[in-house]
């Protein structure tokens with residue numbers, strides 16, 4: 001196995017279990033190494049620090065998946081045992097009424113470059129590096145052993161090109177048309193092929209349950225509703241009325257399919273295909289009890305933070321201004337580059353402009369199957385606030 005030696009002093013982050021090693025930290029790169037190769041990471045004194053996947057073109061040259069001072073064999077058994085442990089842990093987090101979860105959450109599960117979401121008997125797999133791409137056949141074998149028979153690959157990110165792999169998506173097993181799963185006893189359709197992320201936003205599970213528990217007899221507006229996650233929970237918990245807003249006709253169509261499947265025809269739900277900014281501008285004042293704002297990432301890079309600030313501020317300002325006195329706002333940002341403190345500052349600025357008292361009832365994050373590593377701050381992307389507006 002090839003060795004990647006680090007410059008003096010650059011071993012610290014690896015000792016602290018940060019999985020990324022940037023090219024500047026590396027003393028010498030072995031000859032004839034290719035992207036995806038598994039390498040040993042050693043410090044300046046040749047002391048073993050761990051094992052990682054090598055990437056030739058990416059700024060992140062090594063993604064460490066095992067931190068150890070003792071040599072071990074990275075063979076099929078290694079991966080199998082690792083996945084088994086993750087599988088058992090993730091399954092232990094589920095209740096009987098839920099059969100969808102994030103099995104592998106990349107760095108959060110010490111499996112950088114790999115995401116696997118399970119929807120009932122279907123897995124949606126994202127291999128984001130050459131390193132994890134080569135594990136696909138073994139991963140499929142593992143999934144079969146857990147009764148996950150349908151495998152869809154969604155590795156369509158452009159960064160793969162840098163690893164010498166053509167981005168691709170498609171069924172690895174026979175095509176399946178209708179994928180339904182249960183989350184807390186609610187049935188959802190998963191738009192595996194055309195949907196966002198792996199087809200559904202599993203990371204909001206706990207937040208949906210919380211909103212559900214507060215929805216009884218309330219008028220709820222679910223803005224950026226996608227396939228209706230929050231709306232379905234509110235309806236199940238006897239909301240007086242639910243309004244779901246999304247700019248995507250396809251998302252709203254699936255949302256209505258979800259409602260039909262769970263409740264049949266309803267008279268207390270309204271879906272609106274509209275731009276959220278427009279809808280919020282015209283949102284009725286003093287009528288809506290509970291608003292959910294769960295927009296897509298407004299900033300994917302540092303350079304977009306200024307524009308994202310204005311976007312987040314605008315939607316939150318409108319909601320804070322118009323929500324009923326004593327009402328709740330659930331507001332989220334999934335932009336990794338907008339940290340919790342900055343998001344809080346944006347909400348502060350919006351509330352100042354709205355000139356209303358606001359309480360922070362709870363700070364919210366991603367569900368536990370999306371847990372990040374304490375050593376990898378970059379893994380915390382979803383942040384939210386449960387606010388009460390007086």
Ligand code: SAH
Pocket residue numbers: 196200201204224225226227228229230245246247248251274275276277294295296
């Ligand atoms: N809350 C959802 C996930 C939201 S994803 C859940 O729990 O499942 C973000 C959604 O915002 C997508 O469905 C996308 O179609 C929608 N969207 C993006 N820009 C929008 C805009 N300007 N107005 C309304 N909806 C928008």
